[in-house]
Amino acid sequence: MNPDLDRYEGVIGLEVHAEMLTASKIFCGCSAAFGAPPNDNTCPVCLGMPGVLPVLNRRVVEFAVRAGLAIDCRIARRNRWARKNYFYPDLCKGYQISQFELPICEGGYLDIHVDETTKRVHLTRIHMEEDTGKNIHDAHGDSSLVDFNRSGVPLLEIVSEPEMSSPAEAGAYLRKLRTLVQYLGICDGNMEEGSFRCDANVSVRLRGATELGVKVEVKNMNSFRAVEKAIAFELERQADTLDDGGHLVQETRLWDADREETRSMRSKESAHDYRYFPDPDLPPIILSEDFIETIRRALPELPDARRERFVSAFGLPAYDAEVLTSRRDLAEYFEAVVAAHGNAKAASNWIMGDIIRLIHERKLDDAPIITDWPVPAANLAALIALIDEGTISGKIAKTVFEEMLTSDESPRAIVERKGLVQMSDESAIQAVIDEVLAASPDKVAEYRGGKEKLQGFFVGQVMKATGGKANPPLVNKLLMAKLKA
Amino acid sequence: MTTPLHDLTLAEASARLRDGSVSSEDLTEAALARIAATDETWHSFITVSADEARATARAIDAQRQSGAAAGVLAGIPIAVKDVIATAGIRTTAASKLLEDFVPPYDATVTTRLKNAGAVIIGKANCDEFAMGSSNENSAYGPTRNPWDPTRVPGGSSGGSATAIAGRQAYGSLGTDTGGSIRLPAAYCGVVGMKPTYGRVSRYGVIAYASSLDQVGPFGRTVEDCARMLGVIAGHDPRDSTSVDRPVPDYHAALGGDAAGLRIGVPKEYFIDGMQPAVEGAVRAALDTLGGLGATTSDVSLPHTSYAVACYYILATAEASSNLGRYDGIRYGARQAADDGLASLYRNTRALGFGPEVKRRIMLGTYALSAGYYDAYYLKAQKVRTLIRQDFDRVFADVDVLATPVAPTTAFRLAEKTSDPLAMYLVDVFTNPASLAGLPAIVVPCGRDEAGMPIGLQLIGPPFGEELVLRAAHAFEQATSWHRERPPEPAGAAA
Numbered sequence: 001m002n003p004d005l006d007r008y009e010g011v012i013g014l015e016v017h018a019e020m021l022t023a024s025k026i027f028c029g030c031s032a033a034f035g036a037p038p039n040d041n042t043c044p045v046c047l048g049m050p051g052v053l054p055v056l057n058r059r060v061v062e063f064a065v066r067a068g069l070a071i072d073c074r075i076a077r078r079n080r081w082a083r084k085n086y087f088y089p090d091l092c093k094g095y096q097i098s099q100f101e102l103p104i105c106e107g108g109y110l111d112i113h114v115d116e117t118t119k120r121v122h123l124t125r126i127h128m129e130e131d132t133g134k135n136i137h138d139a140h141g142d143s144s145l146v147d148f149n150r151s152g153v154p155l156l157e158i159v160s161e162p163e164m165s166s167p168a169e170a171g172a173y174l175r176k177l178r179t180l181v182q183y184l185g186i187c188d189g190n191m192e193e194g195s196f197r198c199d200a201n202v203s204v205r206l207r208g209a210t211e212l213g214v215k216v217e218v219k220n221m222n223s224f225r226a227v228e229k230a231i232a233f234e235l236e237r238q239a240d241t242l243d244d245g246g247h248l249v250q251e252t253r254l255w256d257a258d259r260e261e262t263r264s265m266r267s268k269e270s271a272h273d274y275r276y277f278p279d280p281d282l283p284p285i286i287l288s289e290d291f292i293e294t295i296r297r298a299l300p301e302l303p304d305a306r307r308e309r310f311v312s313a314f315g316l317p318a319y320d321a322e323v324l325t326s327r328r329d330l331a332e333y334f335e336a337v338v339a340a341h342g343n344a345k346a347a348s349n350w351i352m353g354d355i356i357r358l359i360h361e362r363k364l365d366d367a368p369i370i371t372d373w374p375v376p377a378a379n380l381a382a383l384i385a386l387i388d389e390g391t392i393s394g395k396i397a398k399t400v401f402e403e404m405l406t407s408d409e410s411p412r413a414i415v416e417r418k419g420l421v422q423m424s425d426e427s428a429i430q431a432v433i434d435e436v437l438a439a440s441p442d443k444v445a446e447y448r449g450g451k452e453k454l455q456g457f458f459v460g461q462v463m464k465a466t467g468g469k470a471n472p473p474l475v476n477k478l479l480m481a482k483l484k485a
Numbered sequence: 486m487t488t489p490l491h492d493l494t495l496a497e498a499s500a501r502l503r504d505g506s507v508s509s510e511d512l513t514e515a516a517l518a519r520i521a522a523t524d525e526t527w528h529s530f531i532t533v534s535a536d537e538a539r540a541t542a543r544a545i546d547a548q549r550q551s552g553a554a555a556g557v558l559a560g561i562p563i564a565v566k567d568v569i570a571t572a573g574i575r576t577t578a579a580s581k582l583l584e585d586f587v588p589p590y591d592a593t594v595t596t597r598l599k600n601a602g603a604v605i606i607g608k609a610n611c612d613e614f615a616m617g618s619s620n621e622n623s624a625y626g627p628t629r630n631p632w633d634p635t636r637v638p639g640g641s642s643g644g645s646a647t648a649i650a651g652r653q654a655y656g657s658l659g660t661d662t663g664g665s666i667r668l669p670a671a672y673c674g675v676v677g678m679k680p681t682y683g684r685v686s687r688y689g690v691i692a693y694a695s696s697l698d699q700v701g702p703f704g705r706t707v708e709d710c711a712r713m714l715g716v717i718a719g720h721d722p723r724d725s726t727s728v729d730r731p732v733p734d735y736h737a738a739l740g741g742d743a744a745g746l747r748i749g750v751p752k753e754y755f756i757d758g759m760q761p762a763v764e765g766a767v768r769a770a771l772d773t774l775g776g777l778g779a780t781t782s783d784v785s786l787p788h789t790s791y792a793v794a795c796y797y798i799l800a801t802a803e804a805s806s807n808l809g810r811y812d813g814i815r816y817g818a819r820q821a822a823d824d825g826l827a828s829l830y831r832n833t834r835a836l837g838f839g840p841e842v843k844r845r846i847m848l849g850t851y852a853l854s855a856g857y858y859d860a861y862y863l864k865a866q867k868v869r870t871l872i873r874q875d876f877d878r879v880f881a882d883v884d885v886l887a888t889p890v891a892p893t894t895a896f897r898l899a900e901k902t903s904d905p906l907a908m909y910l911v912d913v914f915t916n917p918a919s920l921a922g923l924p925a926i927v928v929p930c931g932r933d934e935a936g937m938p939i940g941l942q943l944i945g946p947p948f949g950e951e952l953v954l955r956a957a958h959a960f961e962q963a964t965s966w967h968r969e970r971p972p973e974p975a976g977a978a979a
Binding site for chain 1: 568569570576578583586588589590592687688689690691692694695696722723724725726802803805806808809810811812814815816826830850853854855858862
């Protein structure tokens with residue numbers, strides 16, 4: 001760590017924009033899906049044509065309440081929409097419909113775990129708003145184009161208090177928040193596609209100081225790593241500047257991922273006056289207790305609760321529970337395997353090892369919800385059952401598993417087709433042992449002369465002779481009996 | 486001598502269509518001929534949609550001959566204010582910026598007119614983006630008052646009013662934000678009605694001030710207005726501020742008398758400096774209504790004098806935001822960017838908007854700016870509540886309020902253009918009902934010494950359209966002001 005940073009402490013707050021997984025946009029019936037040809041998902045409303053009016057998609061409110069309840073926020077019973085006025089080509093009406101006073105959620109917190117300690121990060125607010133279109137530069141000579149497919153896609157803006165102090169904490173907070181919105185089914189959390197975006201407010205102050213330093217807003221990070229790197233760079237830049245006797249200015253800076261540095265975009269002096277005022281086209285939203293309670297009752301089990309249950313109900317190590325609950329689909333996959341067979345520890349080992357390796361290799365976790373598992377949960381459960389009932393050994397199981405990746409057959413069918421059933425017949429194994437010992441009389445003599453580590457050699461010979469199918473505990477038992485006889 | 490076709494009221498024209506003595510094509514040709522003969526002088530229209538009107542008329546005639554059920558307005562030529570979107574017919578909002586804008590969609594009121602069989606004859610002239618009280622703010626030239634072409638027709642729905650006064654259409658739609666239907670109705674001697682806020686959909690109506698804008702009808706008679714209101718009123722899922730409430734049979738509200746009607750007369754609406762003839766005509770109208778069995782009583786709306794200031798803060802604040810979309814990026818007349826993106830906006834808006842629109846955008850931007858919001862916008866919202874409460878209080882005791890529409894009759898062109906404040910004060914008696922979202926109708930009730938029409942404003946409680954229609958109809962039936970017509974323009978074929 002930079003020595004300068006020892007004298008300073010970082011103060012970091014994050015603003016996350018999460019695109020909601022509603023079928024249609026927030027104020028019109030157009031599809032909110034990502035990836036359509038430019039301007040296909042548009043209509044007069046999300047293009048801001050003269051005279052058109054917004055009509056609220058109620059699902060957006062439901063999703064926002066879901067998030068607020070999961071994060072322990074206070075839910076506002078009376079909500080107002082506000083207009084945020086500014087000019088930009090991707091903003092079709094000259095204003096964005098957002099919330100200003102009276103956001104739907106206030107307060108709440110997330111507990112994050114960094115370096116064996118738990119830290120509580122409080123939230124300031126969560127509000128609903130519409131996304132803008134997207135400007136496309138440089139692709140068409142000196143003209144820029146605008147794609148309005150994203151215009152009107154519903155967003156949740158989730159604002160934390162400035163309570164994180166390191167890039168690691170910011171990363172942990174972001175990952176936790178993404179896991180949560182994915183669990184809640186309200187956002188797919190894809191930073192590369194921009195459905196989960198993060199801006200960071202970063203400042204430094206001398207350790208022990210209570211006043212906040214000059215705040216810099218950092219934008220344009222499109223991965224968790226980029227957020228961590230940009231914050232690390234910015235903390236160091238600010239500490240260096242102060243140590244060199246320089247002044248920091250309140251400004252917005254952009255992260256340049258290629259050069260791994262932040263660059264000034266605009267200073268506070270040129271900041272907008274957004275002239276927020278209540279949107280007269282949309283009446284206030286009044287939420288009933290019934291509405292909120294219905295959503296509360298339908299909340300899925302949240303990651304923290306599930307992690308604790310995995311430890312207490314399945315006896316998993318805390319680390320396993322953390323990994324398995326990091327994605328809702330992964331946790332559900334694990335539970336499906338356990339439900340089909342039991343042996344949670346074996347299920348966890350297979351998933352933590354081979355399954356997660358394959359997920360990464362095949363980039364399956366790019367999808368919001370993994371449906372295309374390397375092997376179906378039922379088959380993984382059946383494989384573990386074959387081991388537990390002694391039909392195959394753990395070693396053979398690895399072979400069967402590889403086969404399962406390219407075959408739709410059940411593990412049992414594969415084992416039978418390939419003749420991989422474990423040899424547990426004592427007389428058959430005994431016969432092999434006799435052959436092995438008879439073939440190496442000198443080694444037998446050495447063993448009996450005290451060179452007991454030769455046991456491994458004999459086991460290996462027996463396994464080799466049986467094509468790995470001999471039941472290992474049985475081999476050991478019979479071999480010892482013979483050698484010690 | 487028989488009445489020329491263009492002289493029929495909407496109800497009379499409907500009856501003739503039903504009995505088969507005229508066709509929609511006859512009425513449409515009569516209206517188009519009338520427009521061709523007179524609009525050089527009055528300039529009621531920005532666009533005359535002759536081809537579309539003829540095609541619709543023929544289709545409606547064919548439909549009627551085939552015996553299919555005909556809508557309430559089947560075959561009737563109607564003019565539509567040019568801030569109301571009409572698919573395939575250019576909709577300019579009387580602005581240079583939208584000179585070539587042809588919307589791909591209909592406003593909900595346009596759809597409802599079409600569904601009722603109306604023939605849209607053209608797009609009526611108005612003040613740019615409905616901002617004005619004289620129709621002098623149209624980028625396509627002012628509309629002139631048929632009673633005296635040296636005078637204004639009132640605004641902003643001036644062309645919708647003159648089209649009726651001048652017998653160019655059988656009915657028309659306007660919009661009223663602070664008096665934009667009622668003032669031209671009074672100045673032009675026709676009936677005009679602003680419904681309760683939320684009664685008629687605003688979808689597709691180019692927004693000036695969203696919390697105030699409301700579409701309403703103009704007609705030669707109260708009955709004609711009631712027919713059109715019945716067509717355009719009703720909940721629209723595409724307008725979140727439209728109210729889901731059944732639409733009564735407005736026609737059935739007519740024909741009653743004024744017996745037992747309790748009429749309040751707010752003293753704040755009779756002010757020093759108002760034209761004596763206007764006060765005289767309104768007082769005489771009250772006597773007439775009294776003679777018809779209504780009781781009148783003096784009431785007070787103490788916050789009336791704050792209405793104009795309140796209105797011009799709130800309306801311009803909303804306008805400054807509503808007009809942000811006219812940036813030249815997606816539609817409208819874009820000007821070249823000579824110095825980056827900001828210059829594209831600057832040049833487009835500098836050349837596209839007229840002076841009054843710019844003035845209101847600047848006023849509204851100021852009222853919403855950091856540091857001024859509380860003193861202007863928020864304060865005005867509080868005053869708006871007080872004004873609304875004034876009305877709530879008096880409507881506990883009276884059924885309708887009767888007032889003048891403006892302190893004077895129509896003024897001369899250019900008389901007030903150099904004094905925006907004097908122009909704004911024309912709205913002193915119409916702004917309060919707008920701020921309170923109340924229904925109000927204007928019926929002709931006299932002429933001044935120069936022969937210019939005077940209107941009577943009847944204001945009702947929220948969704949009290951039937952009450953004001955009933956009162957207005959009773960008055961109209963007892964008087965003949967609505968039968969008077971302006972002189973033929975010089976040079977027009979009789």
